Amino acid sequence: MLREMGPTGWWPADGPYEIMTGAVLTQNAAWGNAARSLAALRDADALDPYVVAGMDDAMLQRLIRPSGFYRNKSRTLRELSRWYIDRCGGSPEGASGIPDAELRGELLALFGIGGETADDLRLYVFDRRAFVADTYARRLLEFLGFTVPAGYPRFHAAIEPPVLATSLDVAELKEFHGLIDEFGKAYRDDDAKAESFLASWKIRHSV
Helix, strand or coil, X not given: CHHHHCCCCCCCCCCHHHHHHHXXXXXXXXXXXXXXXXXXXXXXXXXXXXXXXXXXXXXXXXXXXXXXXXHHHHHHHHHHHHHHHHHHCCCHHHHCCCCHHHHHHHHHCCCCCCHHHHHHHHHHCCCCCCCCCCHHHHHHHHHCCCCCCCCHHHHHHHHHHHHHCCCCCHHHXXXXXXXXXXXXXXXXXXXXXXCCCHHHHHHHCCC
């Protein structure tokens, strides 16, 4: 995938807090709509955990409205920002002493943070080795002939251990996720995937 598609440079952002915010805003939303909300926050000088943590609720909801579900997302952003400040001092380095499993558990305990978002944050904000078992990953593995468990928790539990058993480092895991998502966007259904460069790989490695 890297040879055929080139580096993706994913996640596109100007710093870890913007990644954190984007991961929440893109939940159940097209990236274009999440980007509009990010732009509104940027224009308001609000891409800052301290600003968001203390922002008026109506103002925050207005700024992030383009991404949809803005009431719930405003609560999630506020709780996540307060946790980031209180637990990490507003910096990814502040979480360096938190073990991987504990970090994931704390993220999942926050309102509106599910498995996919928690894994996005572990990988892209906190630079932990992680695999994001999202819909694009599911569709890709199903196309390649693998049996994929239903639901994010079971899929993640099944796929992350073998991925992390490889030698892929954090930077490579970030790129791997980006390639999977970009492939999924370029080849949206099985017919399109069957015309892709991975079709011959599937034949050679039939499972």
